[in-house]
Amino acid sequence: MKRLLIASACLTLWIFGLWGTAARAEDWKPIDPAHLAQKTPVVDPSADAEAIFWEMSLADNFGGGDPENVIRNYIRIKVFTERGKEAGNVELPFYNNGRIGDIAGRTIKPDGSIVELKKDAIFDRTLVKVGNQKVRVKTFALPAVEPGCIIEYRWTEHRDVYFYVPLTLQRELPVQQLTLRVKPIAIPGYDYRMRVQLFNGTLPEFKEDGKGFYLARFQKIPALREEPLMPPEDEVRQWMLLYYTEDLKLEAAKYWKETGKRAYDRYKDRMKVTDDVRAAATTAIGNAATPEEKLERLFTFCQTKIRNAFTSGMTLTPDELKKMREKKGPSETLKRGYGTFEDIDLLFAAMANAAGFTARLAKVTDRSDAFFKVNFADDYFLRSFVVAVQVGADWKFYDPGVTRTRYGMLRWQEEGMPALIPDPKESRFIVTPISKAGDSLTRRTGKFALDEGGTLTGEVRIEYTGHRALDWRYLLEDESPAKQEEFVRRDIQSVIGAEVSDIKIENFNDSAKSLIISCKIVAPGYAKRTGKRLFIPVSIFEQGAKPMFSDATRTQDIYLKFPWAEEDNLTISVPDGFELDNANAPQSFELPSGYGKYETSLKYSEADRFFVYRRSFSFGKTDELMRFPSTAYPVLKQIFDAVHKQDEHTVILKAK
Amino acid sequence: MLKRLLLVTLFFLSATGAAWAGDEAPAWLRQLADAPAQTYPKEIPAVVLLDDERVTIGDDGKIVTVHQYAVRILTREGRREARGQVDYLTDGTKKVRDFRAWLIRPNGVRKFDKKEDIADVAVVDNDIYNEIRFKAVAASDEADVGMVFGYESVTEERSVFTQFIHDFQDDLPVMVSRFTLTMPAGGRVESITFNHAKIEPSASGGTSTWELRDLPPFIKEPDQPAVTNQAPRVAVNYFPGSAPKTAESRSFSSWPEVSDWLYGLSDGQAAPTPALSTKAKELTTGVNDEFGRISAIGHYVQGVKYISIQTNLNKGGGYRPHAAGEVFTKSYGDCKDKANLMRSMLKAVGVNAFLVSIYAGDRSYVRNEWASPYQFNHCIVAVQVSDTLNSPMTVKHPKLGRLLIFDPTDPYTPLGDLPEEEQGSFALIVAGKDGDLVKVPQNAPDANLDNVIVEAEVQPDGSLKAKLTNEMTGQVGSSFRGLHASLPAPDFEKVINRWLTRGATGLQVSGITVKDEREKGILKLEVNIAVPSYAQLMQGRLMMINPSLVPRRSQVSVLQPTRKTPIEINAEAYTETFTFKLPAGFAVDELPEGVTLESAYGVYAMKCVATDTEVVVTRKLTLRPAVIPAENYGGVRRFFGQIGGAEQTPIVLVKK
Structure with a gap:
């Protein structure tokens, strides 16, 4: 009897074992011998590894409990090179209530033999746990x-259902075919529907498979290649947004009108003009006469008298934080003297309204993340805000919540983007202005003496305005004076190998003024000496700069953040015993399509024994963002190489 | 990816800032905070007020460590020092019994002791899994200049080790740093001091205390020796003597003893499996010379992926490799796994080899005076070779004979060479009782040669066409080999482009080829170069030519006028021959004068010779390894300054 039991148990185990093996084998798709024999990639000839296929299945389930998003992935990768072996190191992150299970993987060696990934070789790590928050x-x-x-692996991730699910379709390696299966949640009586929006690619047709899934196939997705000065990643990589929205069946134009109305209603109370707000506006405006003067005073008041809680160096107690989260309106912001970016902007809008203007909190896209797409009827990209104020017939834009912006300018991230101006009846988009090149100016003046050994000594003053000043202020705001000096020193030394001393930074906390940096420099061997000549590169602050574009080819578009300008006015004294030898100035030229110009002049004063070198350069337009297609790269490179070449221009002094 | 996730989560930890508790700080911390603050140079971010580590070994071998630490923030950057952490092991052999921290601010004390305040963090490096974790507090966002941050931790562990090491300092100044060891009756301690005069412990009963006060800061400067080679540290051995000895505890009194212990942990793991043996034989079949056979196996093991899985650390797991057969099958492992695999494969073909413990990152870290596995962080291999094998990387061991040292973890340094920071270091040959500490050889400068040959033609319009041949040996070659191997072809081309464009604006490259003669340790790069306007033409009469087309890959930084710390120079040699044919119609007007420089650490010579048809510029720089005291920096600055000057002085041609 006992023997029978054992035999029965063995049979059961054998059957289950066999069934288990069979089931696992069925889970893997058959290996195509052609793939094993494949020597070169299909999508990108330079790829080290390439996904033969990637299958992703998303199902939003509602089984009576909390809705759950289940994502099943199965990927098969061909490894071509030593570098491609890295594709075999896998990290699958997940968060908090999520979990990942059903992991399996294997390697199919070139001879067809298979090495399975053992269960004990899969590690579950909690990277960080803080309170109830976990990253695993x-x-x-x-x-x-x-x-x-060939390597292949699969896993299943369970996580909470979100209204917006961005899906990255471009991996770090190319994919020959991606099969995406999506099963939206369906809750009876709940009028939300899943929608799909693809960015930077062509959306294939989704077909229903009869089991509640919608299926689409993407072919030949290249790997994402990052390049310097490229647009934000969401503008270049292929990605998809799955989102749930009310099934309003609205066209884009109607959608935005409704969205503007809702925004107006939402912010109406938070911009309420109370007596104290009105009184504060009256006091701040004082004797200002013109609309611009009045707005500037209100702007200055909000930016300087109301502390931004997220500014560097600002620390709030938990009580203060709690008060701030209550969002009671501009009166409260005024009373407590600090607030969020939004609180300060809303206070400014309320004060402007109190002063008789029409002001609204306008929604706008931050173009360092992505650009706005008017035909995409959802406010997913409208995550930033500025204040729109009607001045005469025009709408003007302000952002006093950002501590260091200058009156009249927005952050570059919000320039040139359509801003949705909310209104109970006629919401509209108005494109925020792009600042002029001269608004972001770097003006360098210097007085230098050159000795006969080639050492350059002098005093330098550099003035930054607009976005250039803002960049510096952000860079330095969290640093000690010693570290600020170090940043300045390194910046100057990156273009001129010099000892830099007596560094002074002026107007750092006064956003209304230019940021001014002054210092002394000593550059031994700056001018090169031969037996009878001295060679002086005259563009002292540009001659050692790196070329803007050094790569021969380009894959991604080129994206320059904002127009800018540079002005140099340098006086260099000539050492005794030398005179100019065939000296000429670098060549001036206009940039194509009205993008700017490069101008120089060189004047020598025989009597005073010095020459004055002037250089100005500007780049950019106010009527369009500076996003250039990759095909324009050769022209852009040519322009900036020409500028750089002229900046390397050398003036020769000859021994008398 | 893991690191990025970790950073994001730590950001949330510091940004969320839990409740303002209004608690009191403990007396020890309060007292430190109330003491008058000393003044330091403005660039010093923080000062450590106390670093007090108290270790108690119980009769049962249990080790309890109490650590008290306090730091005063001196600058804005110093806020990042307001953090504390204590490590533990997930296998339960080391536990955190208590961990809490305080931030003393002008308006009260913030206590960190709740689960929302303390992050539990995984070690994230190249590890797939590591059982070391940290409890961590980050108060940087709440801290500000003048505040004092402190923490106290209590850990309890059982370890096979009864050796301890205490670093008195990192780079910050320290007011008091102390290490205290309390042991059971009958025990005995010995200590060794590094980077400082011998520190005698004060003893009281079974307690010994090592203490240093008022340690000045380490100033960060380029090319300085590692802090680990300068900051004082004490190593302590505990010997139970007549005290009850736990079965596991280990202290060492000699290097053979350490070798014997490590050998016991590892030797059993090196047994070859049939598959491994077959592969080893296959790799060496037809290879008749000794070096070639070792090289074939070494190269194979270098190709095994580096992946680290760290477990059983308190039981010596950090020193025990995985079984060679297992590593061979999985084709991945960490440094000791790879070294052990190589040892096993060599064994399979009848070649004897040993594991070698070494410290990667600072060749002066390991000291002969303290026999301890704690001094090592890396594992390589020593192969017994005959007297006929010719390689600079051999050592003669009195009992084990001639040994060829090799690092199979570095995939780019071939047999016969070693990574630079390992050369000249002490290393332990793990060979049972016969094992001992040896000094690893250091290559001569000429073995790390960067040889550049440029053959160019300059046209009358100033354009240049050239062929660059760059031959690299030793660590220069290994570094370039790594670059070439780790980048896909398009990215590698960009790197070459960016490097060469630094020497000439608008430079275009083509025909990039890389030839790797690995067995000879030579890597050769060939590139065709074209520069549209290389020479500067002045009013059609003079032509100025820069004689340095190819930028140096590395340079000693001598921009700062003075220096406070020693400067470290590595062994390397650079030779360059730049030959260019004169443009038609031009003759040489001026040539840079030849330069010859000689110092204790280097020799430089530059010569420029012209004929009617061409100019040949030759340069040779040889640097010997040296650590030069700060007071001799002026000489170093002159030496490299003169080289810079000599290489930038232009050649002047004149129209005939």
């Missing part, structure tokens, strides 16, 4: 990975 990751390394092999 499943990690594993596929075994026996070598060039020529």
Whole structure:
């Protein structure tokens, strides 16, 4: 009897074991021998590894409990090179209530033999746990990975359902085919529907598979290649937004009108003009006469008298934080003297309204993240805000909540973007202005003496305005004076190998004024000496700069953040015993399509034995963002190479 | 990816800032905060007021460590010092019994002791898994200049080790740093001091205390020796003597003893498996010379992926490799796994080899005076070779004979060479009782040669066409080999482009080829170069030519006028021959004068020779490894300054 029991148990185990093996084998798709024999990638000839396929299945389930998003992934990768072996190191992060399970993986060696990923080689790590917040990751390394092999793995992730699910379709390696299956949640009586929006690619047709899933196939997705000065990642990579929204069946124009109305209603009370707000506006405006003067005073009041809680160096107690989160309106912001970016902007809007203007909190896209798409009828990209004020017939834009912006300018991230101006009846988009090149000016003046050994000594004053000043202020705001000096020193030394001393930074906390940096420099061997000549690169602050574009080719578009200008006015004294030898100034030229110009002049005063070198350069337009297609790269490179070449221009002094 | 996730989460930890508790700080911390603050140079971000580590070894071998630490913030950057952490092991052999921190601000004390305040963080490096974790507090966002941050931790552990190391300092100044060891009756301690005069402990009963006060800060400067080679530290051995000895505890009194212990942990793991042996034989079949056979196996093991899985650390797991057969099958492992695999594969073909413990990152870290595995962080291999094998990386061991040292973890340094920071270091040959500490050889400067040959033609319009041949050996070659191997072809081309464009604006490259003669340790790069306007033409009469087309890959930084710390120079040699044909119609008017420089650490020579048809510029720089005291910096500055001057002085041609 006992023997029978044992035999029965063995049979059961054998059957289950066999069934288990069979089930696992069925889970993997058959290997195509052509893929094993494949020597070169299909999508990108330079790829080190390439996904033969990637299958992703998303199902939003509602089984009576909390809705759950279940994502199943299965990826098969061909490894071509030693570098491609890295594809076998896998990290699968997940958060808080989420979980990842059903992980399996294997390596198919070039000879067709298979090495399975063992369960004990899969590690579950909590990277960080703080209170109830956790970041976890499943990690594993596929075994026996070598060039020529195929690796494949799959996993299932469970997580909460979100209204917006951005899906990255471009991986760090190319994908021959991505199959996406999506099953939206369906809750009876709940009038929200899932929608799909693809960015930077062509959306294939979704077909229903009869099991509640919608299926689409994407072919030949290249890997994302990052390049310097490229647009924000969301503007270049292929990605998809799955989102739930009310099924209003509105066209884009109607959608924005409704959205503007809702925004107006939402902010109406938070811009309420109370007696104290009105009184504060009256006091701040004082004797200002013109609308611009009045707005400037209100702007200055909000920016300087109301502390931004997120400014560097500002620390709030928990009580203060709690008060701030209550969002009671401009009167409260005024009373407590600090607030969020939004609180300060809303106070400014309320004060402007109190002063007789029409002001609204306008929604705008931050173009360091992505650009606005008017035909995408959802406010997903409208995550930033500025204050729009009607001045005469025009709408003007202000952002006093950002501590260091100058009156009359927005952050560059919000320039040139359509801003939705909320209104109970006629909401509209108005494109925020792009600042002029001269608004972001770097003006360098210097008085230098050159000795006969080539050492350049002098005093320098550099003035920054607009976005250039803002960049510096952001860079330095969290640093000690010693560190600020170090940043300035390194910046100057990056273009001129000099000792830099007596560094002074002026107007750092006064955003209304230019930021001024002054210092002394000593550059031994700046001018090169031969037996009878001295060679002086005259563009002292540009001659050692790196070229703007050094790569020969370009894949991504080129994106320059804002127009800018530079002005140099340098006086260099000539050492005794030398005179100019065939000296000429670098060549001036206009940039194509009205993008700017490069101008120089060189004047020598025989009597005073010095020459004055003037240089000015500006780039950019106010009527369009500076996003250039990759095809324009050769022209852009040519322009900036020409500027750089002229900036390397040398003036020769000859011994008398 | 993991690191990025971790950073994001730590940001949330510091940004969320839990409740303002209004608690009192403990007396020890209060007292430190109330003491008058000393003044330091403005660039010093913070001062450590107390670093007090108290270790108690119980009769049962349990080790309890109480750590008290306090730091005063001196600058804005110093806020990042307001953080504390204590490590523990997930296998339960080291536990955190208590951990709390305080930030003393002018308006009260913020206590960090709740679960929302303390992050539990995984060690994230190249590890798939590591059982070391940290409890951490980050108060940087709440801290400001003048505040005092402190923490206290209590840990309890059981370890096979009864050796301790206490670093008295990192780079911050320290007012009091102390290490105290309390042991059971009958025990005995020995200590060794590094980077400082011998520190005698004060003893009281079974308690010994090592203490230093008023340690000045380490100023950060370029090219300085590692802080680990300058900051004082004490190593302590505890010997139970007549005290009850736990079965596991280990202290060491000699290097052979350390070798014997490590050998016991690792030797059993090196047994070859049939598959491994087959592969080893396959790799060496037909290779008749000794070096070639070792090289074939070494190269194979270098190709095994580096992946680290760290477990059983308090039981010596950090020193025990995974079984060689397992590593061979998975084709991944960490440094000791790879070294052990190589040892096993060599064994399979009849070659004897040993594991070697070494410190990667600072060749002066390991000291002969303290026999301890704690001094190592890396594992390489020593292969027994015959007297006929010719390689600079051999050592003669009195018992083990001639040993060829090799690092199979570095995939780019071939057999016969070693990574630069390992050369000249002490290393332990793990060979049972026969093992001992040896000094690893250091290559001569000429073994790390960067040889540049440029053959160019300059046209009358100033354009240049050239062929660059760059031959690299030793660590120069390994570094470039790594660059070439780790980048896809388009990215590698960009790197070459960016490097060469620094020497000439608008430079275009083509025909990039890389030839790796690995067995000879030579890597050769060939590039065709075209520069549209290389020479500057002045009013059609003079032509100025920069004689340095190819920028140096590395340079000693001598921009700062003075220096406070020693400057470290590595062994390397650079030779360059730049030959260009004169443009038609031009003759040489002026040539840079030849320069010859000689110092204790280097020799430089530059010569410029012209004929009717061409100019040949030759340069040779040889640097010997040296650490030069700060007071001799003036000489170093002159030496490298003169080189810079000599290389930038232009050649002047004149129209005939």
